[in-house]
Every structure is written in structure tokens, then in C-alpha cells.
Amino acid sequence: MSSTEDVIMAIPRELTQNPLRKIWMPCKNGLPEKHISQKRVCMTNCPTLIVTVGLPARGKTYISKKLTRYLNWIGVPTKEFNVGQYRRECLKIYKSFEFFRPDNEEGLKIRKQCALAALNDVRQYLSVEGGQVAVFDATNTTRERRATIMRFAEQNGYKVFFVESVCEDPKVIAENIVQVKLGSPDYTDRNTEEAIQDFMKRIKCYENSYQPLDENLDRELSYIKIMNVGQRYLVNRVLDHIQSRIVYYLMNIHITPRSIYLCRHGESDLNVRGRIGGDSGLSPRGKEFAQYLGRFIQDQNIKDLKVWTSQMKRTIQTAEALGVPYEQWKALNEIDAGVCEEMMYEEIQEHYPLEFALRDQDKYRYRYPKGESYEDLVQRLEPVIMELERQENVLVICHQAVMRCLLAYFLDKSAEELPYLKCPLHTVLKLTPVAYGCKVESIYLNVEAVNTHRDKPENVDISRLPEEALLTVPAHY
């Protein structure tokens, strides 16, 4: 074929493999071009503005925070903007419900200003700071307010998705007030009775002007209406992938009190020898831990406990000692260290010093050759998280990297912190949702084990000396 032929043919670009993530990208002169998209969750072209709707004490902030935590964990940069916070910054001192009276001109003015200030920060986040999703958490109970927000979204090219929470169950509302309102900065100087009284009057201020999302009037909007804490949902016009994921997530969460227990398998033979990965069995101390774990679980007297393990021998051996049925999940398998499987850190430094340095430079995104990254782990653990949300009391017996990922989800840890979270052997973490977050209790079961935690060394440069690389390797046999 001569070069003068007018062939409409793309000239395939040469490919080079990014050394950190092992992604193949087109390159020019051996240097990578801006790489074409690796599958990211949110393939919308424009940012999304999630807008909560509902009377006070309907769980809007609970939903906002939880959703934000979930989206960030799966890699979608998300931030919540709570208008109540803006109001507190503006007003400094909360006197009483009177502030919220619909005839309080001054109050209305301030509240509107706060909403606009929050929207301004939303714009900053989505248009300037690279955010993908913003959650605008306020009552937004009038059609007028929502119209303002929609105009704002239109002007800025954001998609809008409403999340309305409707609930008339007095018990749910009362529990809500106890859990999150009594402790609010608004009520630090009140006793419980006073606080509840005031808050109920506050709710009343909104009731008359509340215009719920309407099947007919709002038929062009994209929204989910959550009724009675998830008993029923109305979903309208889901526009894209991220909205579909949000709906699925919201439909799987619940507020029934429960606890999630996370722990690793008992100490393994490879652990003892300072080797990573593999599929070895428990060491004698590991077996002892398994026994102690069984007793611990019995003592806790947990209602309908589900036990999950990975498909690796060491977690299953650990579960066997509990004497209760357990479910094996391949998705809970330890991170695949590829060519580094079963090596000691000293050997990795010797055979793959470049890889070892890259890993220290960006432990979250670093993918082992023919293996996985923490980023890959999170993607494979997402169905586990979704099912954990659906379940009640669960004990997850897993592995160091896996446990770090799950913990980061529950405790809202960033990608930078995640790979360095401390998850020592023979220690159970009991997570109990409370208020807007998670209470953590750490229970060390008093069976000794090697330390497998390797801190980030000071020198992460590829030019570093072996000693510098191996400085933080924990002791082993």
C-alpha cells in the first residue's frame, strides 16, 4: 500500500505499559500519551448533583453521609454539603425553633443565603476541584427551592438526582432524634426533654409548606422517593450508570441495629516465615487463635450470626474452629501478588527493586506484575460491601489487604490511608453503626503472632539502597 493512498485507516499507536498500574497505554517516542480511559465507575460526562428532600429527622444527613462514603470508596470523588452546617457557621448560637418559623423574615433570609453559599461551594467542587458528585443535604421541601437548585444545575451543566425520604412512623423519628439530634451543636446546652420539644416544633415549621415530590408534577425529574425507611421506593427516570448504582445502594441499606466483626485468619505458616500471599495453613498459634475466636464468638451471644471466609485455606481453617456454618467467597481472597507470591520482602527487593519502590510510592494504585492492586481489590470487594449492607450480624474472616479495604469503607478512610491501616493478626474489630458513623471496638484475643504490618519507608525513590527499602519490614523467622 503506497503512502499516497487515501485510506481512512487509523494508524495504531504503539503501546507502553504504565509501570505503576500495569495499564497498557498509547505512547509517542516511548512516552505515554494521555491514557484512554480505564474503566471508571462514573462514565457520565457531567458531574451529578444529588439533592436530598424531606422533613427534619427523616434521615437525609444519614443518607447523604453514607452515600458519600460509598461513592468515594468505589472511586467516585464525592462531597456532601450540609446546609445546616452553613447555618450554624452563620448564626453561631442556636436559640430555638423560632428561627425556623415560616413567618420569620430574618430567618428565611439567612437560610436562603446559606443555601446559596452551599451551592457556590458545590460549584467550586464540581467545576473547579474535579469533584464528580456533590450531595446537597437540606430539607428542600418546597418546589420553589428545588426550582432554584435546578436552575443552578442547568446553568452549570450538572445532572440532578433527588433523594427524598418520607416517613411518618413516630418511633423511627423519635429514635432519629435521640441518635443524632440530641448530640447536635444546636442542643448542647439543653436537656433531653427540652431538646426533643424544640425539635418537634422545628419539624412543625416545615410541615405546612412541604411539597413532596409528586408523580405527576415532577414526572420529568430524576429521583428516588424512599418511604418508611426502605419499605417502599418510587424511582423515576434514572438517567445513567451512576444514578443506577446510587439507587441500587440506597435500596440495599437499612438501619436495623447490628454489628460487623472483621478479623484476619489465624497466623499462617507463611506469615511466620515472613512470606506474602500463598495458600498455606495455620501455624500452631494460628490454630490457637481459631479456638479463642470460637469461644469469643460464643460469649458474644450474637443473634443469627453469618460467618464469611475467603476460599483460601487459612481463613477456612479458622472458621472451621467456630463450629458454625460459613460461606466461602472468592471475592474475599487476599490480594494477588502475582510474580511476588510467596516471596519475602527481602526477596522482592532483591529481584524486583523497581517494583518494590513503585509500590512504596503509591501503594493504593500499584499493581503487582501479573497481580492486583488495592484499587483492583476495592472493585472486587464491592459486591461484598453491598451484601454486608443488606445483612445484619456478620463475621468476616479475611486477609490483611482485604480487611484494610473493608475497614476503609466503614471508617471512611481515604485511598492514601487505606493500604497502611493497622489490621494485626489475632485481633477482632467489632464495628457497630452509631449516629452518622461507626463505633470500633478492637478485641485482641491474646494469642501471640508475628507482625505483618510494613510501614511506608522514608525513602521511596527507585535509587534508594536496599537497606533503606527494607527498613520497615517487620521481624520474622
Added chain:
Amino acid sequence: MNIAEDNTEQCGNSLTRELTQNPLKKIWVPSSKNGLPERHIGQRKVCMTNCPTLIVTVGLPARGKTYISKKLTRYLNWIDVPTKEFNVGQYRRECVKIYKSFEFFRPDNEEGLKIRKQCALAALNDVRQFLTDKGGQVAVFDATNTTRERRETILRFAEQNGFKLFFVESVCEDPDVIAENIVQVKLGSPDYTHCNTDEAVADFMKRIKCYENSYEPLDEELDRDLSFIKIIDVGRRYLVNRVQDHIQSRIVYYLMNIHITPRSIFLCRHGESDLNIKGRIGGDSGLSARGKDYANALGQFIQSQNIRDLKVWTSQMKRTIQTAEAVGVPYEQWKALNEIDAGVCEELMYEEIQQRYPLEFALRDQDKYRYRYPKGESYEDLVQRLEPVIMELERQENVLVICHQAVMRCLLAYFLDKPAGELPYLKCPLHTVLKLTPVAYGCKVESICLNVDAVNTHRDRPSNVDVSRLPEEALLTVPDHH
């Protein structure tokens, strides 16, 4: 620590069973006395409900109930939930050999009502057999079920048998949608083989009318204790009530992601790779010269098809990305589309696998779907990792997926409803594009060979799969390579 005679270890106060690794699936299971595996404790399966589920469609004729039933059944079977649909219309056709006219469905036709009730009960009987005797997990009861009375009957049936109930109602008043529905699936129905189009349409519209007066849609108030999803206007709006468990949650998610907008899905493999030529499996090699030719031909083919808003997806392996590069449009890399991980057999030739791992090679031939390579994956694992890809394919419109042999087999099996036994042997040759277009209740397949030579990588199941077989018997079906 003592190892007691019955092969358990005595440690502390309780006995821990020894574990043995199932040679096929590489799953660790407690072993009994003789080192043989006991019935293994639950491997993660999708449907962890303790009781079977009965899905019941609700809606006027031509609202997509059968479309939904078949599609849902296909999806659930693919993700390994044994599911079967029971179409009451089918039972009616078997009972009333010849369909005369809509008069059969008139609400005042006593004889008709009697037959229709019998058919419903016959279908429910088969449902019971499937769920209770034959190990089925989900049954889809596909009929109009438009009256509260009929649904009561079904409720009682489910209660008596310990089945969970989930209703799927389709409500639609858009005349265009209904008309298109009639054209797509009713005109070709056995009921209308002897009518011309106009007659068929006229009769069917009257049939719909027969149901309209007695139609009692699921009601937010009256039916607030039932578990259901109400699909309004082909997915514009959904009402979801009382989702009880994991499988219902998955069903709802699936139903909320499917659509009926016409589109095509193009499936193909990467161009021939260097390892392909050498007869080696797996790895991450680049395209051979012929593979590059194919990539260019693919680019030309795609352009000539003039596809609206085509999305292109690849795996994260070099050979699919190289192929996409030649197409010259933006593409998205999915790790989930990576080829099956052959573990210790990566980059080996079949001859070498036979030499080094003859037992593994035989086990694979015995059950290719469930067989997991040591330190690798099985087709069963592949399906689980491809599920989000399928979900996103359902959401999308025109998509070209450039992937790999085992992956393409899994995706194809989903679209063409192929069971686990056939899936690993589906023919997905190099340099051939499959164009899948949803039509009626299924998928039209067009196979387009782009006329660039390539090695054959398809290995049929040999006659002898026994562990004791000779090497020659094992290697009988290995395709040629250099």
C-alpha cells in the same frame, strides 16, 4: 497436638476437621475419615435464600410480561440460579388446540374461564414440581394475573408450599409501545399463523379489551404487604415494595437496568496474537502480523457499519487494546474482561499441560465449566466477574466488546441462553465478529468473518476424559499451531 484417628486435630477443647482441596474446583472442604471431602459447606452462591422464590407477572396483554419473564430467566440461569418460566398461554395453547378468536377471552365466556383456570393450575403444579422436587430455585409464573382473586389463589399456593412470592407488574398506556409489541411478538404467535396482519392486530386489541374491565393493578395501599416491583412505561418509573432478600434485590436491580431501545452488540476477540500462533494459552502478548491486519479490517468494518454512538470496550491485556487502537475511536479498558487466568498453566501449550499436569488436563475435560486452574480461575469464576459487564451492557446501546475466547464464550452464552455444559465449547474463532441484535424474545446473531487468516484456537472435548487416558487420546483435539 494429637491427630486423632478420625483425622481431626484435637486442639484445646474442640475438634477441627482436616481440610482437603477439591481437585476440580480447588475449593477447600472439610474431609471425612478417609480424606474424602464431606458435603462442602456453602460456597458463595448468589441465591442464599433458604426457600424457593415464585415470581409472578401481572399486567394486561402486550405489556412485555413474557419478554421480562424470558429475559429474567435467562439472566438468573446465567448467574447460576436454577430458574424456569411457566407461560400459562402455552398451557392454554396445548389445551385449546386451535385458537379461533378473542371471544375465548371474553369475561362472560364460562367455558373459556374454566379452561383458563385449569391451565393456570396445571402450570402451578409444574411450578411446584420444579421448585420442590427438581431443585429449582426460582420459578417465573408468566400470565396476566390481573385480578386480585387470581393473585390470592397464587398466594395461598405459595404459602402452602413455602415459596417466597415476588410480583412483577408491567403497566403501560403508550399506544406506540403496545403497537410495536404486537408487531414484534404477537403477529408471529401460533395464535395468529392463519391471519393476516390487520386481522391479527384487530383481534388482539379486542383481546386486551377483555381484560381491561376486571384489571386490578397492584395497589400501594391494598397490597402494601406484598413484595413487588411495578414497572411503569417501560422503565420510566418503578414502584418497589418490600424487597425481602438478596435474590429479590438482584432481580429488582436487573429489571431496572434493562431497556427495549433497539441496538446491537458486537462481540469479537483480539486479533491473532504471537502466543496464539505458538499454540500457547494466556499470557499478555502483542498482535501477530495477521492480528494487526485483522485490527485494521475491524476498523474498516466498524466504519462501514455506520453505528450510532458506538462504545468500544476492551480488556486490560495488550492484544485487545492493540486491536482497539486500530479502530481509531475512544475505548474503555475493563479489567473484568481479561482472559481467564490459567494459573500455573499460563503460557503453556496444551502438549506441555498434558506433560506436566495430566490429572489437571483430564479434570478440565471432565467438567470444563467448573474446572479451576491451580492458582487460576474457572469458567464459573469468569461468569461471576463478568456480571457487572453484562449489567452495563444491558444499560448501554451500541457496544463493541473486544475480548478473549473464554470471556466471549461467557458473554455469548448469556445472550444466546446457552447452559453451563455448552458454554465452554461455544465456537468463538479469531477474526470473526458476532453481531447480536435483540429481536422478539431472543437475539439475532450475524457472524461476520473479516477474511484475515488466523490459527484455530478451539479445542473440542476429546472422547476419552478419563484420568487414565493416554497422552495421545488427551491431545487428539488440540488445534494446529506452529
